[in-house]
Amino acid sequence: MTADPARVAQAWKLLADLGVTLADLQRSAQPPRPAFDAYLPQVLAAAGPGALRAYRSYWQRMATTWAGIPIDAVTAGDIQALRQRVTDRARVRRNSRNGRHAGELLVAAARAFYNQAIADGLIQAADSPAHRVAKPRRLPSTRRALTxxxxxxxxxxxxxxxxxxxxxxxxxxxxxxxxxxxxxxxxxxxxxxxxxxxxxxxxxxxxxxxxxxxxxxxxxxxxxxxxxxxxxxxxxxxxxxxxxxxxxxxxxxxxxxxxxxxxxxxxxxxxxxxxxxxxxxxxxxxxxxxxxxxxxxxxxxxxxxxxxxxxxxxxxxxxxxxxxxxGLPHPLAGPSGDVSGGVLHA
Structure with missing residues (x-):
């Protein structure tokens, strides 16, 4: 049965008068999103060893901060506020940079969390609050070659x-x-x-x-x-x-x-x-x-x-x-000239 264009237009006008958008209707038709802390175990299970090593502590802090809050209710402002708290409270080391690296990792961890939520079909990519938060620009490394x-x-x-x-x-x-x-x-x-x-x-x-x-x-x-x-x-x-x-x-x-x-x-x-x-x-x-x-x-x-x-x-x-x-021969090297002063030369 084809919808009556006049009645459709009337319905849209009524919704507009009520301040209801298409996005609101789509959200209302979807099941409620899991709370941040309730969804975290799925993120941990899907993460690789490297991600767990880098992000686990940040994910757990987010889960504590936003316990009971649906993942689609967390805003970019919430993430920015947590990034600032993490930056301010970062452990001071000899080579620290005022918590800048901690703030960068917090944003990276939030993005990884929401990437999993996107992959699971819980939110749309455009709705990820983490991807609307800028990561601090990485400063040049202080590492150098040893003498x-x-x-x-x-x-x-x-x-x-x-x-x-x-x-x-x-x-x-x-x-x-x-x-x-x-x-x-x-x-x-x-x-x-x-x-x-x-x-x-x-x-x-x-x-x-x-x-x-x-x-x-x-x-x-x-x-x-x-x-x-x-x-x-x-x-x-x-x-x-x-x-x-x-x-x-x-x-x-x-x-x-x-x-x-x-x-x-x-x-x-x-x-x-x-x-x-x-x-x-x-x-x-x-x-x-x-x-x-x-x-x-x-x-x-x-x-x-x-x-x-x-x-x-x-x-x-x-x-x-x-x-x-x-300064040692290698079976795959073939003939090559010696370079004096090598890192491991005897």
């Missing part, structure tokens, strides 16, 4: 202090050779090590997976470390404590805290394992160019200058850079 003397001092402390110098020395060598992130090292399994060819399979943020060349010396030490500490199954963790348990991120915190106690400048600058990544990639870029450094870092192709399409380096080029940096 050879600084790197030597850090390694010396790691190898002569603490209750597991073998593990600590292995960790520093691993991060310096591969420029991997902490998550990449913690995720290593026994089956990720190809000791004969000097390769490690790294799985890092964004779901990236790549084979990374390592020296045969490091490969042998990793294999020996895993065997001595009880790694048997292919899926067993490669890096382990003396009791056989898999390595956790707590070891990194303890390691750098201890190094900072012996080397005050480490604590002053807030140096962590990520500085080793900067150190290695800076050296590779200076001696082998941007394309090799990009491949060495495991960066995936993203929208950017068109020339990045033509300067991708292969595994052999990365192995050649590693061989030059360590």
């Amino acid at each position: 050879p003397d600084e790197l030597t001092d850090i390694n010396a402390v790691a190898r002569t202090t603490g209750n597991d110098t073998i593990l600590d020395a292995l960790l520093l060598r691993l991060h310096t050779e591969t420029a991997c992130r902490r998550g990449g090292a913690l995720g290593l399994r026994l089956q990720d090590l190809d000791a004969e060819r000097g390769l490690l399979l790294l799985r890092e943020k964004g779901g990236t997976v790549r084979w990374q060349p390592i020296s045969l010396e490091l490969a042998a030490n990793l294999r020996r470390h895993a065997a001595v500490r009880g790694a048997i199954l292919p899926t067993d963790s490669l890096l382990r404590y003396t009791n056989g348990n898999a390595l956790t991120s707590r070891r990194y915190d303890q390691l750098w805290h201890r190094i900072g106690q012996h080397l005050p400048w480490v604590a002053t600058h807030g140096i962590t394992a990520h500085w080793l990544r900067h150190t290695t990639l800076t050296w590779v870029e200076r001696h082998f160019g941007y394309g090799v450094a990009r491949a060495y870092a495991g960066h995936t192709d993203t929208t950017g200058p068109a020339t990045t399409t033509y300067i991708r380096a292969d595994l052999q080029a990365v192995a050649a850079a590693l061989a030059a940096m360590t």
